[in-house]
Amino acid sequence: MNPVLLKIIVLLGILIVVLTLASGLIWLERRLLALWQDRYGPNRVGPFGLLQVLADMIKIFFKEDWIPPFADKPVFVLAPAIIVITVLLTFAVVPFTPLVQIADTNIALLFFLGMSSLGVYSVVLGGWASNNKYSLLGGMRAASQMLSYEVFMGLAMMGTVMLAGSFSMRAIVEAQRHMWFVVPQFLGFVLFLIAGIAETRRLPFDLPEAESELVAGFHSEYSGMKFGMFFVGEYLGVILISVLLSVLYFGGWQGPFLPPIVWIVLKTLFFICFFILLRAAMPRPRFDQLMSWGWKWMLPLSLLNLAVTGAVVLAMRR
C-alpha cells in the first residue's frame, strides 16, 4: 500500500481510538470507582450504562457555553484547546506496535517532555484568564506542581534512556526484549509513576482543582464544551501516561502469545485502572506537603537513580 496513505490511516486510527477511549474512560472511571465504593455507578443507559457517555456528550454540547464578562476572552477560549492539542501531539511519537506509530523520532522523549511542559500553559492560562481568585489559585498551584514534578519526571526517564542508549521510544521498547526495564529501573519506574500522576493532575495530586477548597480550581468558570475539553484533556493525559509507563518500563508491545496491539492495550488498561484505584483510595495532601515531597524526596531520589544507573551502565560497557 502507498506508505503515505498508510500513515494517514494510522494517524486517523490513533486519533479516533484515543479520543473514543478518553470519553469511554469517563464511564470506566465511574464504574470502577463505584465498584470500589460498593455502589453500581451508571448502569441504566444502554448495556452496562455504556451509553451514559453519549448522553453526557449530548448534554455538554447543548449546554450554554458561557464566557464570563470579566474574563480575558481570547486566552479563556484558547486555554482548553492547548491541553488537548499538546496531549494529542504527544501521541504522535508513541509506538503502540511496530506498525502503529505515527512518527519514530530520535527525540521522542524530549518531545513528550516539551509537550507536557506546554500543557501546563493550558491550566495556568485557564486559571489566569478566568479572572477569579479561586481559578487563579488553582492555576498557580498547577504551575508550581507541574513544573516541579516535571523536573524529576525527566530525570527518572533518563534511566531508561541510558539503558537503551536512545531517546527513541521504539529503541527503548526494543531494548526491553530480554528484560522489562521495570526490573533494573524499579526506582525510576516508581518516580515516573508519581510524576505522571502529578502531570495529569489526578488524585492524590489534584490540588489545582481541589473541589473542597477551590470550587473547581482552574476550570471554575468553564462550562459547556470548554469544560469538556479540559475533561477530555485530563483523560487523554491519563491514557498517555499509562501508555508511556507500559512503553518505557513494561516492554511496550512485547509479550508472549498475544499480538502486540493486545499487549499494549492490556498494559495500558492496567495502568489506567491503577490510576482510578488511586483516586478511589487516596486522600489529597496539603500543598506544602506536595512541594516538599517533590523537592526533598523525589528530586534527590531521581538524581541518585540517575547516578547509579549511569555508573552501572559505564561499568558494564567497560
Add this chain to the structure above:
Amino acid sequence: MWSILQSLWLVLLHMFQPRFTVQYPDEKPYLAPRYRGRIVLSRDPDGEERCVACYLCAVACPVDCISLQATEDPHGRRYPDWFRINFSRCIFCGLCEEACPTYAIQLTPDIEMGEYNRQNLVYEKENLLINGTGKYPDYSFWRVAGVRIKDKDKGQAENEAPPADLHALTP
C-alpha cells in the same frame, strides 16, 4: 508509604464485597407498616367515613396543607363536605394522624406519588378516601362516643352508662 499501599489494597478488596445500592424501581425497598407516606382517609367497620370534620388535622398541620369544610347529615352526624390535601406542600410529618381523634386520617407506606403536573398533587376527598379501616380495624368513633346519632341514642354506646335522669331526686 506503607499505609498508602495498605489502603490501596483494602480499597481493591472492596471489589469482592456486595454493593449497598438498592436499585430502586426494579427492587423496592422495605417500608415499615407505620411508614409515613401518602395520607388516606379511612372508613369505620360499617363502611361509613370516620372523619368528623373537627379540623384538628388542619390545625395541627405545620405547613397548612390540609383544608376541609364540615357539614352534617340529616341525622346529626358530622362529616367533611370536601377534604383537600396539597401533597406538594405536605412534609409527611404525621402530626395530622396524631391529632385525629377518630383515627380517620392515616399515613400509609406508599411513597410513589410522582407527578409531572404539580396541580395533580392536590388530592380531593374522593382521592383520599379508602374502602377500609386502615391500621385500626375494629375502631368506630361513633360507637364509643356519647353523641346521639341515627340508631344510637345517648347512653347506648359501648361501655357507656345510661345518662343520669336530671329530674330524679336520688343521687
